[in-house]
Amino acid sequence: MTDNYLYEQLDFDQNPIFEKIIDDLLKDKYSIIDSFFDPSGVDLLRSSLLEKYEKDKFKKAAIGNRVNESIIQSIRGDFIFWINENKTNKAENYFFNKINTLVSYLNRTCFLGILYKEFHYAIYPEGTFYKRHIDTFMNDDRRKLSFVCYLNDLDWDPNNGGELVLYLQDNDKETCKTILPLPGRVVIFESQIIEHEVKPVTASERLSITGWLKTR
Numbered sequence: 015m016t017d018n019y020l021y022e023q024l025d026f027d028q029n030p031i032f033e034k035i036i037d038d039l040l041k042d043k044y045s046i047i048d049s050f051f052d053p054s055g056v057d058l059l060r061s062s063l064l065e066k067y068e069k070d071k072f073k074k075a076a077i078g079n080r081v082n083e084s085i086i087q088s089i090r091g092d093f094i095f096w097i098n099e100n101k102t103n104k105a106e107n108y109f110f111n112k113i114n115t116l117v118s119y120l121n122r123t124c125f126l127g128i129l130y131k132e133f134h135y136a137i138y139p140e141g142t143f144y145k146r147h148i149d150t151f152m153n154d155d156r157r158k159l160s161f162v163c164y165l166n167d168l169d170w171d172p173n174n175g176g177e178l179v180l181y182l183q184d185n186d187k188e189t190c191k192t193i194l195p196l197p198g199r200v201v202i203f204e205s206q207i208i209e210h211e212v213k214p215v216t217a218s219e220r221l222s223i224t225g226w227l228k229t230r
């Protein structure tokens with residue numbers, strides 16, 4: 015009996031992008047994908063984010079409720095808007111369709127047991143950053159995978175800053191992986207393992223959608 019036979023039995027179409035994500039995660043604990051969403055889908059999401067921002071719906075991001083405002087300011091400076099999956103617009107509908115397809119793929123192939131998800135839009139105005147951290151620091155170890163998609167304009171200048179830096183452990187040695195927030199680019203990484211930071215945005219506004227796939 016071949017592997018193909020097994021796939022047929024599970025009525026399962028292999029998806030090359032999802033397979034690359036799984037391979038990358040197994041090997042490196044992170045994956046960078048530039049074609050996860052169609053360019054038209056990225057445009058829709060960017061417009062949706064900007065529309066909400068113009069309507070003043072974004073809030074200053076918090077870290078934990080016992081940390082005071084000035085400390086928060088020195089750690090992260092972004093504004094966020096949590097997306098409610100039960101109240102989606104066309105863009106968010108498109109987004110969650112893709113995410114849900116990925117989640118069922120991961121659950122079927124890797125038995126990851128992803129049950130919950132949470133996503134927010136984020137805007138980093140000029141001068142803001144998010145200091146080095148790990149995404150499970152808010153006494154919530156259910157976050158399994160972190161997911162970011164950058165929604166910057168097509169003419170985003172790499173000199174605008176706002177790079178995502180991943181700190182990777184390689185046999186007791188730390189290396190850095192610097193990732194430009196190019197429009198449409200998706201980065202997925204293991205929330206419980208990879209420390210990371212967002213470098214200061216030196217010009218323009220850095221736009222993204224960020225979220226977590228969670229267990230239990």
Ligand SMILES: O=C(O)CCC(=O)C(=O)O
Pocket residue numbers: 144149162177178210211212222224
């Ligand atoms: O926007 C990014 O590149 C990462 C954001 C981040 O680390 C977070 O929101 O926890």
Ligand SMILES: [Fe+2]
Pocket residue numbers: 147148149160210
């Ligand atoms: Fe983070």
